[in-house]
Amino acid sequence: xxxxxxxxxxxxxxxxxxxxxxxxxxxxxxxxxxxxxxxxxxxxxxxxxxxxxxxxxxxxxxxxxxxxxxxxxxxxxxxxxxxxxxxxxxxxxxxxxxxxxxxxxxxxxxxxxxxxxxxxxxxxxxxxxxxxxxxxxxxxxxxxxxxxxxxxxxxxxxxxxxxxxxxxxxxxxxxxxxxxxxxxxxxxxxxxxxxxxxxxxxxxxxxxxxxxxxxxxxxxxxxxxxxxxxxxxxxxxxxxxxxxxxxxxxxxxxxxxxxxxxxxxxxxxxxxxxxxxxxxxxxxxxxxxxxxxxxxxxxxxxxxxxxxxxxxxxxxxxxxxxxxxxxxxxxxxxxxxxxxxxxxxxx
Amino acid sequence: xxxxxxxxxxxxxxxxxxxxxxxxxxxxxxxxxxxxxxxxxxxxxxxxxxxxxxxxxxxxxxxxxxxxxxxxxxxxxxxxxxxxxxxxxxxxxxxxxxxxxxxxxxxxxxxxxxxxxxxxxxxxxxxxxxxxxxxxxxxxxxxxxxxxxxxxxxxxxxxxxxxxxxxxxxxxxxxxxxxxxxxxxxxxxxxxxxxxxxxxxxxxxxxxxxxxxxxxxxxxxxxxxxxxxxxxxxxxxxxxxxxxxxxxxxxxxxxxxxxxxxxxxxxxxxxxxxxxxxxxxxxxxxxxxxxxxxxxxxxxxxxxxxxxxxxxxxxxxxxxxxxxxxxxxxxxxxxxxxxxxxxxxxxxxxxxxxxxxxxxxxxxxxxxxxxxxxxxxxxxxxxxxxxxxxxxxxxxxxxxxxxxxxxxxxxxxxxxxxxx
Numbered sequence: 001x002x003x004x005x006x007x008x009x010x011x012x013x014x015x016x017x018x019x020x021x022x023x024x025x026x027x028x029x030x031x032x033x034x035x036x037x038x039x040x041x042x043x044x045x046x047x048x049x050x051x052x053x054x055x056x057x058x059x060x061x062x063x064x065x066x067x068x069x070x071x072x073x074x075x076x077x078x079x080x081x082x083x084x085x086x087x088x089x090x091x092x093x094x095x096x097x098x099x100x101x102x103x104x105x106x107x108x109x110x111x112x113x114x115x116x117x118x119x120x121x122x123x124x125x126x127x128x129x130x131x132x133x134x135x136x137x138x139x140x141x142x143x144x145x146x147x148x149x150x151x152x153x154x155x156x157x158x159x160x161x162x163x164x165x166x167x168x169x170x171x172x173x174x175x176x177x178x179x180x181x182x183x184x185x186x187x188x189x190x191x192x193x194x195x196x197x198x199x200x201x202x203x204x205x206x207x208x209x210x211x212x213x214x215x216x217x218x219x220x221x222x223x224x225x226x227x228x229x230x231x232x233x234x235x236x237x238x239x240x241x242x243x244x245x246x247x248x249x250x251x252x253x254x255x256x257x258x259x260x261x262x263x264x265x266x267x268x269x270x271x272x273x274x275x276x277x278x279x280x281x282x283x284x285x286x287x288x289x290x291x292x293x294x295x296x297x298x299x300x301x302x303x304x305x306x307x308x309x310x311x312x313x314x315x316x317x318x319x320x321x322x323x324x325x326x327x328x329x330x331x332x333x334x335x336x337x338x339x340x341x342x343x344x345x346x347x
Numbered sequence: 348x349x350x351x352x353x354x355x356x357x358x359x360x361x362x363x364x365x366x367x368x369x370x371x372x373x374x375x376x377x378x379x380x381x382x383x384x385x386x387x388x389x390x391x392x393x394x395x396x397x398x399x400x401x402x403x404x405x406x407x408x409x410x411x412x413x414x415x416x417x418x419x420x421x422x423x424x425x426x427x428x429x430x431x432x433x434x435x436x437x438x439x440x441x442x443x444x445x446x447x448x449x450x451x452x453x454x455x456x457x458x459x460x461x462x463x464x465x466x467x468x469x470x471x472x473x474x475x476x477x478x479x480x481x482x483x484x485x486x487x488x489x490x491x492x493x494x495x496x497x498x499x500x501x502x503x504x505x506x507x508x509x510x511x512x513x514x515x516x517x518x519x520x521x522x523x524x525x526x527x528x529x530x531x532x533x534x535x536x537x538x539x540x541x542x543x544x545x546x547x548x549x550x551x552x553x554x555x556x557x558x559x560x561x562x563x564x565x566x567x568x569x570x571x572x573x574x575x576x577x578x579x580x581x582x583x584x585x586x587x588x589x590x591x592x593x594x595x596x597x598x599x600x601x602x603x604x605x606x607x608x609x610x611x612x613x614x615x616x617x618x619x620x621x622x623x624x625x626x627x628x629x630x631x632x633x634x635x636x637x638x639x640x641x642x643x644x645x646x647x648x649x650x651x652x653x654x655x656x657x658x659x660x661x662x663x664x665x666x667x668x669x670x671x672x673x674x675x676x677x678x679x680x681x682x683x684x685x686x687x688x689x690x691x692x693x694x695x696x697x698x699x700x701x702x703x704x705x706x707x708x709x710x711x712x713x714x715x716x717x718x719x720x721x722x723x724x725x726x727x728x729x730x731x732x733x734x735x736x737x738x739x740x741x742x743x744x745x746x747x748x749x750x751x752x753x754x755x756x757x758x759x760x761x762x763x764x765x766x767x
Binding site: 020021094095222229232236240242289 | 400425429430435436437441442446452455460466501
């Protein structure tokens with residue numbers, strides 16, 4: 001046989017095959033339909049009743065605007081947390097990785113607590129997302145630095161997660177410390193923020209957050225095909241000509257930006273970054289060019305729906321949305337942990 | 348003169364102050380199929396990682412097709428050299444097609460998707476490695492051999508000019524191992540892709556490679572044609588134990604084996620057994636006797652006979668006659684002496700013809716001198732002498748008190764009982 005590597009016609013049956021990337025169009029259409037339906041339903045729910053308010057009246061239009069703004073908050077924060085989880089899980093090749101495990105959320109929370117309690121936020125509202133991001137990046141560098149010690153440069157995934165968990169615990173303790181030292185007036189703000197809620201932040205904060213989140217998601221999407229390669233391990237990605245260290249660094253920065261921004265405008269909302277990526281992977285597969293935008297949409301919708309429940313189930317009392325996601329997410333986390341012990345991922 | 352595909356020039360490399368490779372220089376020409384062998388921890392993997400720029404040399408330089416590897420961009424490097432690691436795990440449910448596409452990711456820009464050309468290359472790699480029919484299956488559900496072929500397809504999708512494999516074949520089942528080797532040979536012959544196979548399996552390395560490089564303690568001990576490199580003196584120095592090297596009489600391939608008899612059957616050393624065999628009937632018996640610790644002599648055997656090869660490989664003292672010749676008086680005399688020095692004489696189920704009938708005379712002499720003689724039953728059925736002389740001789744031996752044996756297991760048991 002002559003050079004069949006260059007001439008596919010010499011291989012029987014090969015002439016009919018033409019490979020392309022397959023897109024599950026039907027699944028996506030159904031998914032988009034479900035997203036629109038759920039978002040509409042989330043607008044129906046509120047402490048004032050289970051129907052669309054009458055927008056002709058001033059009260060009704062105010063309620064509608066409030067619900068709409070909370071939906072947008074939910075979409076933004078849910079998308080940010082989900083994409084952050086997708087990226088962390090891919091880079092660290094660990095199904096349990098998410099912003100909280102790496103200490104990134106804890107670091108952002110510590111910075112935000114600091115800014116709230118010492119009055120920086122009251123003076124300049126925009127200082128909140130910036131402080132959160134800066135402290136989250138500092139935490140990530142610290143975690144990365146500790147994990148790198150003694151490993152000659154690049155830390156192993158295990159040392160990264162271990163140091164992440166430790167730094168996260170230290171951040172939580174420091175937050176508790178600051179809260180316990182806080183004056184009574186500041187206390188309610190901080191605790192409410194820590195529980196996680198989607199009450200609309202000031203417009204300037206929301207716009208900056210939207211910009212940060214859009215950049216983080218766009219950056220992650222640019223890296224999507226590299227993230228696919230990285231799931232085979234840093235070494236294999238290097239052999240394939242990918243600048244693995246640079247991709248890992250940029251991906252971690254994007255994921256940190258997303259998590260920190262989410263924390264700064266909505267507080268500590270756990271488990272979204274864990275649940276959503278796994279569910280979306282189970283439905284659409286792990287290919288990141290598809291997974292990232294779909295997770296953004298799915299995660300945003302999930303959080304908007306959770307928030308609609310949180311504000312209407314025990315009306316007029318509002319449950320913090322972080323409590324709802326944690327109650328839904330806890331059992332899910334245990335399920336993944338169990339599967340992980342058997343060596344398999346969900347999705 | 349072919350171009351030098353991979354060149355190490357005085358390379359020193361290692362991890363955190365521990366130097367693994369020291370001042371290493373060698374070259375591989377384009378189109379060669381080279382194996383790198385050596386004991387565990389000798390620096391094979393470090394060498395491979397240095398060649399793929401995963402580890403930076405502390406001193407010296409690595410060149411790929413004339414370019415210093417430090418000057419190459421990662422994507423350029425990947426189009427020159429592809430690496431198949433020992434094992435690749437995908438933690439997520441990627442399909443085979445998605446896995447293979449990773450091989451072309453570095454060649455696509457951040458803003459661009461895969462082009463038609465990329466898909467053509469991906470498809471060819473999958474056809475070449477026979478995984479196209481698996482394209483929609485999940486990678487992690489495949490068998491080890493199939494996974495290895497998928498990884499090979501992924502690396503081929505880089506269109507590398509050198510292919511390096513790190514111990515990625517030795518752990519496969521034998522059928523998959525040869526399937527992958529056939530693919531490598533084809534790529535090497537048809538595509539002129541240089542193959543650099545790293546393996547601790549000496550026989551495998553020798554079997555497939557044009558050239559073998561033997562490493563020990565971070566340096567090259569010997570290189571050249573496998574037959575020249577795999578000689579007992581060199582191997583024993585490298586591995587620090589006694590080794591035997593022999594050629595397979597059927598295929599000419601090289602086998603390397605350790606020596607076990609010093610551990611076996613301590614206590615039977617004093618007893619000597621003389622074995623009359625031929626045509627391969629003695630091989631199993633020799634092994635069992637060695638295991639039980641007997642001292643063995645054998646003869647007369649014809650040179651190049653399977654049993655003659657066996658006694659040479661097992662280092663058994665034997666009396667040999669020229670190949671395909673009747674047993675002459677000189678050899679017969681020595682063999683009779685050996686039989687008379689032994690405590691036991693065993694005759695295997697070797698067929699008898701005019702050439703080797705005299706071997707039965709040796710057994711008779713031994714019997715007459717009071718030795719214990721064990722004769723494989725049914726001599727008459729494998730008697731090709733005129734007038735059934737061997738059969739008659741066997742009957743005579745039985746009458747005089749020779750023991751008849753049929754199964755090797757039973758023979759060994761009775762011999763051991765006789766020892767006590």
